[in-house]
Every structure is written in C-alpha cells, then in structure tokens.
Amino acid sequence: MSTSPYETTYQPSYEPQDSYQPYEPYEPYAPGHGDTYRPAYEYAAPAAEPEPPAAPADEPRLPRQSARDGGRDGGRAAARRAARRKKSDPRPDGLRRLLPQALVVAFLAGGTSAFVANDKAIELTVDGKERTLHTFADDVTELLADEGVAVGAHDLVAPAEGTALASGDQVTVHYGRPVQLTLDGQRRKVWTTAHTVDGALRQLGVRAEGAYVSTSRSQSIGRHGLDLAVRTERSVTVMADGRRRTIRTNAATVGEAVGEAGITLHGQDTTSVPASSFPRDGMTVTVMRVTGTRETREESIPFAVERTRDPSLFLGTEVVEQAGEAGVKRVTYELRTVNGVKQKPRRTKSEVVREPRSRVVKVGTKPLPSSVGGADGLNWSGLAACESGGRPGALDSTGTYGGLYQFDTQTWQSLGGSGRPQDAPAAEQTYRAKKLYVRRGASPWPHCGPRLHG
Known part of the structure; x- marks a missing residue:
C-alpha cells in the first residue's frame, strides 16, 4: 500500500476568532522535492520528531540509528514513519480546537429557529x-x-x-366614507364602509325596494364620499270627488302623489295640505274643488275727533269748529265655494278713495255765572218741558230751532252763544234763556211762556 508524503489535518473555516490561528506557509516535506502544491483546506504539516542526542564519537553506530539519521537528512521513509505515528496517536489539541467551533454551530442553529418561529x-x-x-x-x-x-x-x-x-x-x-344622505326629506351626515351605493343602503338599513335613489345603485363611493337622496316607498290616500284612492309612491311632493293617483287640479282647486310639502307614510290628502268670484265694495272710513280747550266758552260748552267727514275706501272680496259649500268672504285688496276729515271741537273752560238779575226764580224747567220735552239736544222738524228752549241759531249767537244751541250744555242754555227773558220778556215763547209763572 502506497502512502502519500502529504499528510494533512482538516480545519473548519468558521473557527471562532479567539482560537483562530493563521495558516502557516506550505513547504514540501522532503528537501529538494519538486512538487510544491498543497490544498487550501490542509493545515500545516506536524513538526518533525525531535532528534535523539548524538552518540559519542567513539560509540559504534547501529543500523536503526543510521536509518533515523537518514530521515533527519530528508529521507522519504522518515516522513512515512512520522505520518503513521500521527494516525495511531492523535493529539488532544485537535479536540480542544473543535469544541468552540461546535458551540458556535449550535448557537447559530438555535438563533435561526427563533427567527423562523417569530416570522x-x-x-x-x-x-x-x-x-x-x-x-x-x-x-x-x-x-x-x-x-x-x-x-x-x-x-x-x-x-x-x-x-x-x-x-x-x-x-x-x-375605510369609512362620508355620505350626505337626504332620506325622505330629512338631511343628515352618515358614514359607511361600503364601496357602492347599493352596499351603503344595505349597511345603513334603508328600505330600498321601490325607493327613488338619486344616483345609480352601482355607483362607487370614493374616500371623499358623495351626496345621496333617497325617497322610500310610502302609502298615501287621496280623497277627491267623493272617491278614496290609496297608492304606493316615492313622490317628492304631495302634488306629485295626487297626480300619480290620477287626479287633476283645475283653476283654484287645492289640497288640504300644501302641495309642495313632503308626503309622509299613511298621510291622507283631501282635494278641494274651488269655484269663486270677486266682488268690490265701497266702505266708509270713520273720521277722528280733535278736541281743543277754549277759555272764552263757558265750562261744559262744546262748539264744533270743523265738522267731521268720513273717508271712502274700495275693498275687493273673494267669494269662494269649496266642494259646494260657500265660504266666508275673504278680503284680497283695499284702496283709499277719499281720506277722512277730522271733526274739530272747542271745549269751554270759562265758569258759568250763577244767576241773571230779574230772571231768577221763574219756572224754567216748566218752560223747557213745554218747548222741548226737557231734552237739551232737541231739534224741531224744520231744523231751525233747537235745544231746551228752541233757540234759532241767530238769536243764540246774539246772546253770546257759540255754534248751535242744541250742542251747548243744559246749564248754558238756561243761562242764555234768562238773558233773553230780561231783554224781551216771555214773548220769544208765545205758546209756552206762561209756564214761567205757573
């Protein structure tokens, strides 16, 4: 079996920094060997075995020692023996180096698990x-x-x-969307999260069946909202011409509802509620057939009375300085018949034709004399009863004589009286009559004069 002279030890690339050691430069194991390649993952070659102490010069050299010397000199056999010793007896330094690396791997694995769990x-x-x-x-x-x-x-x-x-x-x-909703004539602002008008109506609980909606129900509602008018279907009863009609309508006015009931208004015809008002559910509307004419009348305008104090007149005496005159106004009335029943005339127009003229009256403030010499003690009440029935404002049928003692105006004024005798108080009339008696006796009263002494 052939053994490579390049024995290596694997070192992981993620070794912690505190145990990190830089790689040593690679060199061939045998001096003079031509191959200088060494893989990047190999660690530096182990240190050469220490040399044995040199033998004494006079000691004979053994063959084994000669072989070791040959290995020290770079022999290939020495390199192979060193590699075999390393395999059979690994050093504990490798384990110490691998332990921190294993801890780092475990830590990274745990952090990765936590990262995945929180995502x-x-x-x-x-x-x-x-x-x-x-x-x-x-x-x-x-x-x-x-x-x-x-x-x-x-x-x-x-x-x-x-x-x-x-x-x-x-x-x-x-997102909520604002809607300016006018529902059956009542306007208010509401919010909806619906995206269409139809969805908003459902969300707001608006009874949309048979209702009038001012825009398409499929109209989308943007974030800015929209204006929306809805008129729900209502029941309205119309009474006209002796008939009763009940309809379902979403009309905007009473007038529209009456028209939908098939009823036409003519001339002055009207309804029991304003035609422009909103028809409520369950409402009853009565149509009134109106016929009528106009009539113009002239009416009097009463005059005012102005009174002024006059110290030249005896107390209690009133003299009309200016006669009052009533004014005239022209009034137009409307005469109506509603469903065959005549109504009270209604005044529609009035204009003044002639302004009234005030009546001006002077009121005396001068105290009356207590008596007239030569005339006191006579029966003046008897004379008055005979001439006028005892009435101070009496006036004869010709309009010439007036008052208690039936003075004519000329005689009355000659005695100091003002105005007409019948307008003066009774006490003044008696005073003037006494003065006349002193002047002419009982002759001014030829028929009733004798009563003065009776």
Whole structure:
C-alpha cells in the first residue's frame, strides 16, 4: 500500500476568532522535492520528531540509528514513519480546537429557529386590495403601524386592533366614507364602509325596494364620499270627488302623489295640505274643488275727533269748529265655494278713495255765572218741558230751532252763544234763556211762556 508524503489535518473555516490561528506557509516535506502544491483546506504539516542526542564519537553506530539519521537528512521513509505515528496517536489539541467551533454551530442553529418561529405570514386586505406579507408584529395594531396603515374612528378593522397575530391570519381594513344622505326629506351626515351605493343602503338599513335613489345603485363611493337622496316607498290616500284612492309612491311632493293617483287640479282647486310639502307614510290628502268670484265694495272710513280747550266758552260748552267727514275706501272680496259649500268672504285688496276729515271741537273752560238779575226764580224747567220735552239736544222738524228752549241759531249767537244751541250744555242754555227773558220778556215763547209763572 502506497502512502502519500502529504499528510494533512482538516480545519473548519468558521473557527471562532479567539482560537483562530493563521495558516502557516506550505513547504514540501522532503528537501529538494519538486512538487510544491498543497490544498487550501490542509493545515500545516506536524513538526518533525525531535532528534535523539548524538552518540559519542567513539560509540559504534547501529543500523536503526543510521536509518533515523537518514530521515533527519530528508529521507522519504522518515516522513512515512512520522505520518503513521500521527494516525495511531492523535493529539488532544485537535479536540480542544473543535469544541468552540461546535458551540458556535449550535448557537447559530438555535438563533435561526427563533427567527423562523417569530416570522408570520399574514394576509392583509386594505379597502379591497389584498396582499400577503411576512411580519414580526405581535398584534393587529403593531402590524398596521409597521405597514403605515392609518385608521380613524369611522374605519373598520377586523379582527379588532390589539388582537394577537399568528401565522396564517387574515387582517381586513375598510375605510369609512362620508355620505350626505337626504332620506325622505330629512338631511343628515352618515358614514359607511361600503364601496357602492347599493352596499351603503344595505349597511345603513334603508328600505330600498321601490325607493327613488338619486344616483345609480352601482355607483362607487370614493374616500371623499358623495351626496345621496333617497325617497322610500310610502302609502298615501287621496280623497277627491267623493272617491278614496290609496297608492304606493316615492313622490317628492304631495302634488306629485295626487297626480300619480290620477287626479287633476283645475283653476283654484287645492289640497288640504300644501302641495309642495313632503308626503309622509299613511298621510291622507283631501282635494278641494274651488269655484269663486270677486266682488268690490265701497266702505266708509270713520273720521277722528280733535278736541281743543277754549277759555272764552263757558265750562261744559262744546262748539264744533270743523265738522267731521268720513273717508271712502274700495275693498275687493273673494267669494269662494269649496266642494259646494260657500265660504266666508275673504278680503284680497283695499284702496283709499277719499281720506277722512277730522271733526274739530272747542271745549269751554270759562265758569258759568250763577244767576241773571230779574230772571231768577221763574219756572224754567216748566218752560223747557213745554218747548222741548226737557231734552237739551232737541231739534224741531224744520231744523231751525233747537235745544231746551228752541233757540234759532241767530238769536243764540246774539246772546253770546257759540255754534248751535242744541250742542251747548243744559246749564248754558238756561243761562242764555234768562238773558233773553230780561231783554224781551216771555214773548220769544208765545205758546209756552206762561209756564214761567205757573
């Protein structure tokens, strides 16, 4: 069996640094040998066996010693013997060198196992966009933060934030979308995570069967949201011309619902609720057939009375300085008949034709004299009863004489009276009558004069 002169020892390449030793340069084992190749994984050749002490010069040399000397001189046989000794008696230094390397391998193997155990494969879907990723996040909140997915109060996360994660889990994020919803005339802002109008209606619980929707139900809803008007189907009863009709409608106004019931309004016809109002579910609307005409009338405008104090007149005396005159206004009325029943006239227009003129009255403030010499003690009440029935405002049939004592205006004013005698107080009329008696006696009262002395 042939033995190679190049015996080597294997040294691993991942030996720890603290036991690392640089490779020694390679040299041929036998001096003068021409082959200088040595593989890169071989370690340096073991040191040559120590030489035995030299024999004394006078001691004879044995053949074995001669052979060893030949090995020291670079013989091939000496190299083979050294290799055989190394195989039969390995040194313990190799074991000490391999032990740290084995520990490093074990440590790396354990770290790799922990690395693999913490890595999780998660399926993340954000607003319908799905992807699979690997993460070391412990829960949903950490995963979303790592992936830069921000969520708000109106967004939906499933499973909920804070839920622990395991490999193979699915995490879904649905962003909220604002919708300005006008539902049956009522406007409000709502949020939905649906991506289409139809999905939003289902999510919001809106009864969409038979409803009017302002946009296509397949219309997508972006993150910015949209305006949406919905009118659900309602039951409305219409009473007209003695008939009752109940319909299902999603009309926007009472007028539209009446039209859908097949009823036409003519002229002044109207409804019991405003035609522009929103028809509620279960509402009853009565159609009123109206016929009518207009009538114009002239009406009086009362005049005002203005009173002024006059110290030249006796107390209690009132004199009309300016007669009042009523004004005139032209008023238009609407006369209506509703379903055959006449209604109270309704004034629709009024205009003034003539302004009223105020009545101006002077009111006396001068104290009356207590008596008139030569006339006191007469039966003035008897005379008044005979002339006027005791009425201060009495006026004869011709309109010439008035008051208690039936003065004509000319005589009255000649005695210091103002205005008409019948407008003066009774005390003043009696005072003026006494003055007239002093002047002319009982002649002004030819028929009733004798009563003064009776």
